[in-house]
Amino acid sequence: MLYAILSEDVDDSGARRARARAAHLERLEVLQGAGRLLLAGPHPAIDAADPGDAGFTGSLIVAEFDSLEDARAWAEADPYIEAGVYRHVEVKPFKRVLPR
Numbered sequence: 001m002l003y004a005i006l007s008e009d010v011d012d013s014g015a016r017r018a019r020a021r022a023a024h025l026e027r028l029e030v031l032q033g034a035g036r037l038l039l040a041g042p043h044p045a046i047d048a049a050d051p052g053d054a055g056f057t058g059s060l061i062v063a064e065f066d067s068l069e070d071a072r073a074w075a076e077a078d079p080y081i082e083a084g085v086y087r088h089v090e091v092k093p094f095k096r097v098l099p100r
């Protein structure tokens with residue numbers, strides 16, 4: 001089943017994001033390589049593809065896991081959590097309707 005992992009950043013998370021980004025992306029690439037990643041990316045703090053110094057306010061990952069517990073465990077092991085990037089992480093079941 002698909003799960004949405006919705007994460008909210010702490011204030012001024014840019015430096016923390018930068019330090020943990022490579023490890024964070026590496027885990028996502030493993031999901032992608034296994035054909036389990038639907039999409040992933042950050043939420044810019046301003047209406048721009050590159051928010052510059054404004055940074056990001058959180059992230060969204062939609063991926064396939066065997067269970068809600070597996071999705072939560074994967075999310076809890078994110079390097080951004082250890083680096084203190086995220087203030088809050090929520091994992092919810094996700095039903096893809098479109099595109100098919």
